[in-house]
Amino acid sequence: MVEAKIKEKNRSKKRRGWIVGAVIAVLVAIAVTSRHSLIKNHKPCHCNEDSRKYTGIVEDCCCDYETVDSLNGEVLHPLLQELVTTPFFRYFKVKLWCDCPFWPDDGMCRLRDCSVCECPENEFPEPFKKPMSLGLPSDDLVCQEGKPQATVDRTLDRKAFRGWMVIDNPWTNDDETDNGDMTYVNLQLNPERYTGYVGPSARRIWDAIYSENCPKYSSGEICQEKKVLYKLISGLHSSISIHIAADYLLDETANLWGENLELMYDRVLRYPDRVRNLYFTFLFVIRAVTKAADYLDQAEYDTGNHVEDLKAQSLMQKLLLNPKLQAACPLPFDEAKLWHGQSGPELKQQIQKQFRNISALMDCVGCEKCRLWGKLQVLGLGTALKILFSVDGQNQPDQPLQLQRNEVIALVNLLNRLSESVKLVHEMGPTIEKIMGERLSEPLSEEISRGQRIWESLVGLWYLSNLCCV
């Protein structure tokens, strides 16, 4: 009797053991399969290292990504980097203290880096001062510390400038007339980088630009001109963000500056449209510069420093007449396709007004250094628009192209900024995307460890059930 009871107890123990075992086996199978699939999904992508994310023709342009990258790396970037250090191109005339025509200035900048080092009067080239009778503030001498260049040779060539005169630009809002509000800034001393200008003030400007003046077009938008305006601004915005991320204050107490890869990814790289728009803007500005080649080639880059001025002239010629650029990308952007149809002239007026508003909005940027670069780059874009759409010196000889000195300085510095951004995106983009891609898959690793925990609990359960069944 007792023996029978013991046998029965053992049988039921075994049955329980089998049932628990079967349940565990099923769970183990599920856990193993899900673990396998998680690991499989997480396996690092062994993509072909050569496979490029951006290939083919840059949308609405006439040049492909590969060509842009190689031309930029071999020709444009090295030439432009040197060109912008010459005295002619490094001093920009700007009105920094302007009232915002739309809302009161709410200066939101946190950092000292927001403020611009102005040039004391003795620093900028004498010929630049010629039309201006009023003095400039010289109380910011501390900013001249570490000045990278020797002061300009002030031996003057008293010859009047050819071509550098005050001509109205229908695309911009700036009043270039010299007066006491104008100041000269050495761009080399004021690099475009992180300034701490964030929050509602900065957001308000971008919102006003996009919502009121160049709304993002829908996929069905057929108006090329509106698309062009949006893409130009978005490309410029990408470039500004790339520069902020590439020269970021990583540790304020240690004053440590460096690259913020996460920011570069979050603001630009993760949005392919923003990268494409950057390439578009770059090609658009290259087209403007090459279209104005005759004018820019013959212009006088006179600062009174003959050696440096000759260098500027020669670098400019190398850029404009570069055989590689001419052969590989003869027409970076085809402006002849725009403003057709009956509504063409009206549309041009409308878009011109929108761009002028954007230009005026730069007076609302609540951080001096951002305002400086904002104004310079918007003037550069306005100059490109003027060259491509407002003057047709080739077909209408009575309307020869005329540019102001400041417009040329802005155009070339803008091109250099875009060229730097394109280079950074080309060289760093794939690595940053890989790093960020792996980080983004971290939740997967959590799932893996969760899977592992399930697996371990199951093994424990199996062990316990076997113990109790013994």
Ligand SMILES: Cc1cc2nc3c(=O)[nH]c(=O)nc-3n(C[C@H](O)[C@H](O)[C@H](O)COP(=O)(O)OP(=O)(O)OC[C@H]3O[C@@H](n4cnc5c(N)ncnc54)[C@H](O)[C@@H]3O)c2cc1C
């Ligand atoms: C003219 C100007 C110049 C500036 N210069 C500097 C500077 O030199 N240094 C500095 O530290 N800060 C500068 N800022 C501030 C900087 O641009 C950002 O506004 C700030 O860093 C806050 O960034 P955010 O993440 O809020 O996004 P923001 O860059 O302010 O973007 C606002 C919104 O615009 C949209 N957006 C962003 N990028 C694009 C794009 N490429 N195309 C289309 N839409 C886009 C997104 O919806 C985003 O949420 C400048 C701002 C302006 C308006």
